[in-house]
Amino acid sequence: KQEVTQIPAALSVPEGENLVLNCSFTDSAIYNLQWFRQDPGKGLTSLLLIQSSQREQTSGRLNASLDKSSGRSTLYIAASQPGDSATYLCAVPGSNYKLTFGKGTLLTVNP
Amino acid sequence: DADVTQTPRNRITKTGKRIMLECSQTKGHDRMYWYRQDPGLGLQLIYYSFDVKDINKGEISDGYSVSRQAQAKFSLSLESAIPNQTALYFCATSEAGYHQPQHFGDGTRLSIL
Numbered sequence: 001k002q003e004v005t006q007i008p009a010a011l012s013v014p015e016g017e018n019l020v021l022n023c024s025f026t027d028s029a030i031y032n033l034q035w036f037r038q039d040p041g042k043g044l045t046s047l048l049l050i051q052s053s054q055r056e057q058t059s060g061r062l063n064a065s066l067d068k069s070s071g072r073s074t075l076y077i078a079a080s081q082p083g084d085s086a087t088y089l090c091a092v093p094g095s096n097y098k099l100t101f102g103k104g105t106l107l108t109v110n111p
Numbered sequence: 112d113a114d115v116t117q118t119p120r121n122r123i124t125k126t127g128k129r130i131m132l133e134c135s136q137t138k139g140h141d142r143m144y145w146y147r148q149d150p151g152l153g154l155q156l157i158y159y160s161f162d163v164k165d166i167n168k169g170e171i172s173d174g175y176s177v178s179r180q181a182q183a184k185f186s187l188s189l190e191s192a193i194p195n196q197t198a199l200y201f202c203a204t205s206e207a208g209y210h211q212p213q214h215f216g217d218g219t220r221l222s223i224l
Binding site for chain 1 (some may be wrong): 115117146151152154156159169170186201203210212213214215216218219220221
C-alpha cells in the first residue's frame with residue numbers, strides 16, 4: 001500500500017526566504033507526482049505535475065524535483081511571499097487511479 | 112467561471128437526512144472522482160467514474176452512493192447522514208490515463224448534527 005509522508009508538518013519563514021518542502025513515498029512504481037496548494041476553506045489548486053520520466057518541473061518561483069529511486073520529491077519556493085502562505089500537498093496515483101495524498105505542510109510566510 | 116463547480120459550498124443538516132452533493136465540469140474530462148478530507152487523515156477516495164457507464168467504489172464508499180448523469184455531472188449522495196460523515200468533500204476530474212493531473216473543485220463543507 002502506497003504511503004506518502006510530508007515533512008515538515010508546518011513551517012514558518014520570513015518573507016524573501018527560499019524554502020524546501022519534502023515529500024516521500026514508499027512505492028517507487030509511480031507514473032507521476034503532483035503538488036497542490038490548498039488555502040483555508042478552499043479547494044486544491046494543482047501547482048506542478050512531474051512525470052516519472054522527468055527529474056524537474058518549474059513554474060515561476062516554484063521548482064519541483066523527483067527522485068523515483070529514493071522515493072522522494074521536493075518543492076522549492078524561491079523568494080517566498082506572504083501570499084504563498086497555504087498548505088502544500090503532494091500526491092501520487094495508484095493502480096486504481098486513486099491519488100494517495102500526504103497530510104501536507106502548512107506554510108506561513110511572515111511579512 | 113470555475114472549471115469544476117461543486118454545489119452547495121456549505122451545508123448543515125441533521126442525522127438521518129438524505130443529502131446530495133453535486134459536481135459539474137466544463138473541462139470535457141471523462142474521469143470524475145469524489146474525495147473526502149478529514150483533519151489529520153488527508154484525502155480519501157469515495158467513488159470514481161471513468162465514463163457515464165463506469166462507476167467504481169473507492170476506499171471509503173460505505174454510506175455513500177453516486178450518480179453519473181452525464182459526462183459533465185457526477186453527484187454524491189448520503190442516503191442517511193451520520194455525524195462522522197462531517198467533512199470537506201471534493202470533486203475532481205481528469206483526462207484518461209495515469210499521466211494526467213487531477214483538477215479539483217472548491218469543495219463542499221458538510222456538517223451533520
